[in-house]
Amino acid sequence: MKSMEEAVRQILLGIGEDPERQGLKNTPFRVAKMFREVTKGYQADPQKIINNAIFDVDYDEMVVVANIEYYSLCEHHLLPFFGVVHVGYIPRGKVVGLSKIPRIVDMFARRLQIQEKMTLEIAHLLNDALDPDGVGVVVEGQHMCMMMRGVQKDKAKMITSAMLGSFKDDEKTRAEFLSLIRSPRVEAPY
């Protein structure tokens, strides 16, 4: 903790600032606290998040939760990337409590990430926990490291997907999922 604060102090010195001036005096403390907050997904236990909320149900049609907003940090630049996640699955006897899906998204988003890995991690956790007929995850992301620096393309959006089971093997299932998340009724807020 103290070493994180010292590291932030060094960054302030590195950019030519005066870490002792009034506005910056508490900044090393604030930044260390902020980093712990936005990376608290490392401490989360996936079993604890979902174990108590798996329910036996006969429902065997597609379940879709669209437009789950997330904020993550790219592991290359420690700058935010953010957007929405769409999750779909076809249960095989077991469903998960609705709120647990955004909690799973947050658990993986609040780490240093690349979007592809986060997409896969969400899909595999649901697949392992529910043993469903299939899982689909689509992630839309805008990356600050590409918007405010580097190539500076602020309209470019990255779209990644992970399709498992019937979402991978069955074209109709995949098409149904993609059409549900593209429906104007679930238009992304971004």
Ligand SMILES: Nc1nc2c(ncn2[C@@H]2O[C@H](COP(=O)(O)OP(=O)(O)OP(=O)(O)O)[C@@H](O)[C@H]2O)c(=O)[nH]1
């Ligand atoms: N595939 C992928 N790449 C990412 C993600 N977040 C950031 N990147 C990219 O990671 C790459 C790192 O490339 P480097 O050449 O090592 O770093 P850089 O010199 O800062 O690259 P520029 O951004 O092109 O200036 C960049 O192309 C970023 O756009 C992500 O979630 N997925």
Ligand SMILES: [Zn+2]
């Ligand atoms: Zn980056």
